[in-house]
Amino acid sequence: MSRADTLALLGRYYEAFNAGNGEGMLACLTEDVAHDINQGDRQSGKDAFRTFLAHMDRCYKERLTDIVLMADEDGRRGAAEFIVHGEYLATDEGLPEAAGQTYELPAGAFFEVRDGLISRVSVYYNLADWIRQVGG
Numbered sequence: 001m002s003r004a005d006t007l008a009l010l011g012r013y014y015e016a017f018n019a020g021n022g023e024g025m026l027a028c029l030t031e032d033v034a035h036d037i038n039q040g041d042r043q044s045g046k047d048a049f050r051t052f053l054a055h056m057d058r059c060y061k062e063r064l065t066d067i068v069l070m071a072d073e074d075g076r077r078g079a080a081e082f083i084v085h086g087e088y089l090a091t092d093e094g095l096p097e098a099a100g101q102t103y104e105l106p107a108g109a110f111f112e113v114r115d116g117l118i119s120r121v122s123v124y125y126n127l128a129d130w131i132r133q134v135g136g
């Protein structure tokens with residue numbers, strides 16, 4: 001896969017994210033995708049990712065802006081940096097109480113690509129900053 005192909009794949013992934021199109025995001029992933037959740041465990045497989053997306057949709061409403069995509073020359077690895085604009089809709093276990101608080105924070109993600117699909121997604125943001133913003 002070329003660098004341009006990987007950048008296009010990541011672009012489709014984030015376009016689906018901003019459209020609230022979970023199935024569109026899943027279409028960009030391998031069946032055995034590894035998902036490293038910020039400051040959490042690694043989950044494996046599309047079914048686990050689908051469950052994660054349902055949880056996120058219940059607890060958060062998010063939109064990404066200022067997305068910058070990067071990829072290495074052979075298209076096997078990529079990265080993204082962006083700003084998350086969100087609303088905390090329902091209390092997420094172990095986190096502060098939700099009351100519709102809004103937040104804005106920088107975040108990033110790293111990707112591995114195999115056979116034209118994303119095989120790893122690792123997302124990072126400053127959880128302490130998010131907690132301060134939602135009043136925790």
